[in-house]
Amino acid sequence: xxxxxxxxxxxxxxxxxxxxxxxxxxxxxxxxxxxxxxxxxxxxxxxxxxxxxxxxxxxxxxxxxxxxxxxxxxxxxxxxxxxxxxxxxxxxxxxxxxxxxxxxxxxxxxxxxxxxxxxxxxxxxxxxxxxxxxxxxxxxxxxxxxxxxxxxxxxxxxxxxxxxxxxxxxxxxxxxxxxxxxxxxxxxxxxxxxxxxxxxxxxxxxxxxxxxxxxxxxxxxxxxxxxxxxxxxxxxxxxxxxxxxxxxxxxxxxxxxxxxxxxxxxxxxxxxxxxxxxxxxxxxxxxxxxxxxxxxxxxxxxxxxxxxxxxxxxxxxxxxxxxxxxxxxxxxxxxxxxxxxxxxxxxxx
Amino acid sequence: xxxxxxxxxxxxxxxxxxxxxxxxxxxxxxxxxxxxxxxxxxxxxxxxxxxxxxxxxxxxxxxxxxxxxxxxxxxxxxxxxxxxxxxxxxxxxxxxxxxxxxxxxxxxxxxxxxxxxxxxxxxxxxxxxxxxxxxxxxxxxxxxxxxxxxxxxxxxxxxxxxxxxxxxxxxxxxxxxxxxxxxxxxxxxxxxxxxxxxxxxxxxxxxxxxxxxxxxxxxxxxxxxxxxxxxxxxxxxxxxxxxxxxxxxxxxxxxxxxxxxxxxxxxxxxxxxxxxxxxxxxxxxxxxxxxxxxxxxxxxxxxxxxxxxxxxxxxxxxxxxxxxxxxxxxxxxxxxxxxxxxxxxxxxx
Numbered sequence: 189x190x191x192x193x194x195x196x197x198x199x200x201x202x203x204x205x206x207x208x209x210x211x212x213x214x215x216x217x218x219x220x221x222x223x224x225x226x227x228x229x230x231x232x233x234x235x236x237x238x239x240x241x242x243x244x245x246x247x248x249x250x251x252x253x254x255x256x257x258x259x260x261x262x263x264x265x266x267x268x269x270x271x272x273x274x275x276x277x278x279x280x281x282x283x284x285x286x287x288x289x290x291x292x293x294x295x296x297x298x299x300x301x302x303x304x305x306x307x308x309x310x311x312x313x314x315x316x317x318x319x320x321x322x323x324x325x326x327x328x329x330x331x332x333x334x335x336x337x338x339x340x341x342x343x344x345x346x347x348x349x350x351x352x353x354x355x356x357x358x359x360x361x362x363x364x365x366x367x368x369x370x371x372x373x374x375x376x377x378x379x380x381x382x383x384x385x386x387x388x389x390x391x392x393x394x395x396x397x398x399x400x401x402x403x404x405x406x407x408x409x410x411x412x413x414x415x416x417x418x419x420x421x422x423x424x425x426x427x428x429x430x431x432x433x434x435x436x437x438x439x440x441x442x443x444x445x446x447x448x449x450x451x452x453x454x455x456x457x458x459x460x461x462x463x464x465x466x467x468x469x470x471x472x473x474x475x476x477x478x479x480x481x482x483x484x485x486x487x488x489x490x491x492x493x494x495x496x497x498x499x500x501x502x503x504x505x506x507x508x509x510x511x512x513x514x515x516x517x518x519x520x521x522x523x524x525x526x527x528x529x530x531x532x533x534x535x536x537x
Numbered sequence: 538x539x540x541x542x543x544x545x546x547x548x549x550x551x552x553x554x555x556x557x558x559x560x561x562x563x564x565x566x567x568x569x570x571x572x573x574x575x576x577x578x579x580x581x582x583x584x585x586x587x588x589x590x591x592x593x594x595x596x597x598x599x600x601x602x603x604x605x606x607x608x609x610x611x612x613x614x615x616x617x618x619x620x621x622x623x624x625x626x627x628x629x630x631x632x633x634x635x636x637x638x639x640x641x642x643x644x645x646x647x648x649x650x651x652x653x654x655x656x657x658x659x660x661x662x663x664x665x666x667x668x669x670x671x672x673x674x675x676x677x678x679x680x681x682x683x684x685x686x687x688x689x690x691x692x693x694x695x696x697x698x699x700x701x702x703x704x705x706x707x708x709x710x711x712x713x714x715x716x717x718x719x720x721x722x723x724x725x726x727x728x729x730x731x732x733x734x735x736x737x738x739x740x741x742x743x744x745x746x747x748x749x750x751x752x753x754x755x756x757x758x759x760x761x762x763x764x765x766x767x768x769x770x771x772x773x774x775x776x777x778x779x780x781x782x783x784x785x786x787x788x789x790x791x792x793x794x795x796x797x798x799x800x801x802x803x804x805x806x807x808x809x810x811x812x813x814x815x816x817x818x819x820x821x822x823x824x825x826x827x828x829x830x831x832x833x834x835x836x837x838x839x840x841x842x843x844x845x846x847x848x849x850x851x852x853x854x855x856x857x858x859x860x861x862x863x864x865x866x867x868x869x870x871x872x873x874x875x876x877x878x879x880x881x882x883x884x885x886x
Binding site: 208211212323325326327330331333334335336337338339340342399400401402447449468479480481482483484485486487488489490493494496497498500501502521522523524526527 | 557560561672674675676679680682683684685686687688689691748749750751796798817828829830831832833834835836837838839842843845846847849850851870871872873875876
């Protein structure tokens with residue numbers, strides 16, 4: 189029997205995920221979005237599938253969630269736990285497993301202990317699972333842990349993820365400080381909610397450390413502009429960012445564990461130069477120092493495609509999982525699904 | 538309670554594994570080797586630990602295996618199933634879990650179906666597990682599968698592992714054809730057992746394909762010399778290999794699956810040039826073509842250290858595993874062990 193899904197959030201990600209789910213044999217039974225431009229339209233039309241799915245995009249989430257039975261809700265709305273909490277709660281109370289693209293909801297045990305414990309308890313009560321997946325799943329967490337399997341001793345783990353801001357919308361590009369002077373950048377860090385509280389990279393690092401069974405003693409963060417040393421054309425803004433101005437930012441987290449292993453992770457979102465564009469959208473790089481030294485680069489990939497493919501490949505794992513708020517380190521090895529997704533369901537679920 | 542181990546084979550690998558096991562809190566209770574230069578000596582002395590372990594290296598395997606109780610035997614003797622089979626059989630019959638470095642014994646369902654089925658049955662009967670780990674575990678199998686988790690569609694998977702032959706002994710270096718003319722190389726391929734039947738890379742590729750749930754329709758192999766275009770100094774041979782002669786070989790496996798996904802893997806063992814030495818001993822590189830394209834490089838690592846670290850980190854997984862002949866794709870995510878290895882044992886074993 190096919191997997192049935194609700195798509196909660198029909199933006200750029202929700203659309204690509206819908207297309208991939210259909211191609212992997214998932215039955216989409218409902219779609220929710222509040223964007224008036226698409227409410228009332230068929231999801232197949234909005235997703236550019238060339239055919240109707242007989243799934244009308246509706247704005248009343250309560251109605252859709254109570255009206256349809258489905259195995260899982262795919263939630264791609266906001267990134268932060270504050271705004272996602274009520275959405276998760278509603279999905280879980282209607283007995284849906286929940287899989288979200290929200291990197292800011294990936295591992296909130298230290299950032300939002302009460303909300304996280306409540307979601308964990310609620311999910312267990314309803315015998316469903318809540319998981320956030322996305323680029324971090326393979327490239328910042330599970331592949332890194334797996335590479336440490338070749339380590340006898342580790343003194344430090346250092347990673348970075350670099351991505352091209354140009355593909356984002358103007359609001360996000362400006363949130364990363366692109367086009368600001370150095371002084372404007374540091375002033376805005378003090379007041380800009382996004383700059384101060386985006387949790388994607390912090391939570392990825394916390395999940396990685398938890399996956400290794402280590403305990404964080406201290407964690408620090410800093411945010412700096414990346415100043416361009418040449419003019420760069422920014423498609424997303426439709427302008428050139430002049431040499432000497434910020435073309436994005438670098439967010440650095442450093443953690444030291446009780447076991448004296450040092451972790452450092454840099455998230456680098458910049459408008460790419462021509463030279464950088466040649467190596468693709470996203471580059472991840474990890475150094476592990478110890479015995480032996482290890483080094484990994486994963487690059488030349490499209491961030492949105494890799495994100496949506498990972499989320500869709502995770503669907504069977506989330507449905508199969510024990511109930512609760514389950515981070516990706518605790519799920520089985522993420523892998524390509526050659527067959528329709530319901531082939532990967534365990535019996536008894 | 539500490540894990541107890543027998544070391545079966547006290548060569549270069551067995552020595553490094555012994556050192557790592559001691560450092561990770563494993564109790565080595567017995568050691569077996571037939572090399573007269575070390576038989577009768579203490580393992581701690583031979584491993585250069587600076588202290589005795591009160592473990593005398595003995596040559597009679599039957600005596601040692603029946604005399605001592607242990608959780609696991611670490612077997613590093615030969616690489617091929619023909620010669621390893623009786624050793625595995627003996628360890629299993631004495632109720633030891635077995636973990637081996639033998640890359641040629643990693644996944645022999647198609648190359649040695651009868652021996653493999655017998656070992657699987659015997660291991661199940663004795664409620665123990667037989668697994669081969671090593672460099673292929675992370676770098677050719679599990680990290681690759683995990684990266685495919687970011688694939689929506691795959692048309693081909695292409696990998697290569699390149700390593701420096703110089704660190705091997707003269708016999709192995711010559712087996713890879715180093716120093717031969719092109720004509721001598723192709724003549725020796727026809728008669729040299731090693732060139733014809735080394736299974737390391739074939740079995741790694743078969744495990745990867747099995748891990749993805751795919752079925753091989755056709756598999757082909759070819760072996761070619763890598764001809765040097767400069768003189769290279771070979772430490773292991775103590776001579777220079779002249780420009781125009783083989784400085785090693787490239788073994789290529791190509792497979793096509795029933796699902797029309799093409800796999801290609803190249804094992805490249807060459808005496809490194811100065812330029813190649815700068816990027817470390819072993820480099821692994823993988824391209825996945827499809828939606829999206831994916832690319833991974835893992836490099837700058839010492840092959841022997843990474844191999845032995847992986848084998849030691851796998852000890853708890855092998856002890857915890859269901860019984861049988863279990864390849865590494867079926868074990869949990871390999872990871873660094875920050876704590877003594879018995880901390881990772883599941884209760885009830």
